[in-house]
Amino acid sequence: MNYKPFLKINYFLLCILITITSCKKEEPFFNLTSVISSENKGQTVVEGDKIIINLNLSEELSEDLPLLLDIVDDVPNFINPEDYDKTIQFKGNLDNEWRTASGNTFYFPKRNTSLKIRFATHDDVLMETKEAFHAVIKLDTSKTDNDFMVMGINEIEPPLISVEDNDGDPDTIGEGTVDFIVDDDFNFSLVSVSQERPYNRFEKYFIDYISKDGLPQHIYEDLKRVLKSGVDIPIRRFAMLYYPSLQLGGFVYFDLDIEGWIVALNIAYAFPDIFSLGSFVSDPQTSEEFDQLLQNDYNKEGIFGYVLVHEYGHLATLNYETQIDYVDYFEENVTDCSTYSNFEGCTKPESVINGFYDKFYKDSPELNSPSFVTEYASSILEEDLAECFAFSIVQNEIPDSDEFSSGALQKINFVWKHEQLSSFNFRSFREDIHLGLLAEYFQEGGPILNYSKHGKPLLCTDHKKIIESLAERRKAYLENN
């Protein structure tokens, strides 16, 4: 039998087959067992720095892997498009030079196992809050077979990239505040913007708006009209905050270091729909809608104007010009004061505050009910006085009172007829500012301007507790949203 040639041919064919197969093994189109991953879970850069994202492959590929990078600003503190460079660069571990992406598409070069992707942030001079975005990396399916998928690509968690601002003073009066220095002519200069994450996009729009254009003129006019009235009180700092719930209206305190008052107000109180029932249904979704809201809805129904007048009531009755003599409680004894004394010092005998104390608090006189204008007024004498001051301005009419009148009406009359407050033309004052909701709204107990986390009134002048409370509740809110 001659079978050898047959065997030889078969052997020859087998060799060809092995050669072809082994060639394929050496040069597959992709290595289907390679896994892509990202080292970045999140990162913070300072504006002007480059953002770098690292990708790794567990095994090299024999062809370029087409990818794309999407910047998704799905966070409340979204990044503004002008704050970063759209040019993306990338570099494999075998590359000597950075390559430039075509738009947002680039590739993982073949034979490389790690890739850096970078783009720059802009170092501008605007004060802004910390901005963020998600960097989503996907396979560029326009350049691959639709069925193709590199392992791990769908598991790359888009890193949250935060860009910190480097302009202005990094400290603010409280978390989430935008701070101004106030000069003697009552001009406001922006000095710092909180780097905390905004509650939502509305707050971000608000901060962006203020840092670019300053306070809207109509709001500034209201502040000026109220805070600059009466005696010359040194207001050195003003802080605006956006706190979207009925829990914190404003606060004032005297800062010894700067020898002046700090006034803080919550602008969210000017837009009640935004915080009604804790929902944000009316939150503007674009900067145009925000602008509309600010122009058209400011204090239409909110109580921002009321809070402003209330806070001014503290300045009018706690200032060191006409009301109180400063006492350094570390050095002096409070018992040396023969009039009413409080945290700010020893009240002057002829002051509004001492008179208020003598008539309504000293020796605990019995007052006809209601003895307070609001529930908040019952918290402490200073709040009672500030509430009566605010009521003197917001009430349509103030009936005369006598000893048979309610304590609340007697107090309002005491304030608005007081000689030291006679420079206030309460009626015209009321017409000159956008007050928002008026006193009628408050008849049933009225609003509590500042709450503690336990639901107790927080006093406007207790700034330490207010700032602590603001930080605590901000943290809790952001953790839950």
Ligand SMILES: [Zn+2]
């Ligand atoms: Zn108050």
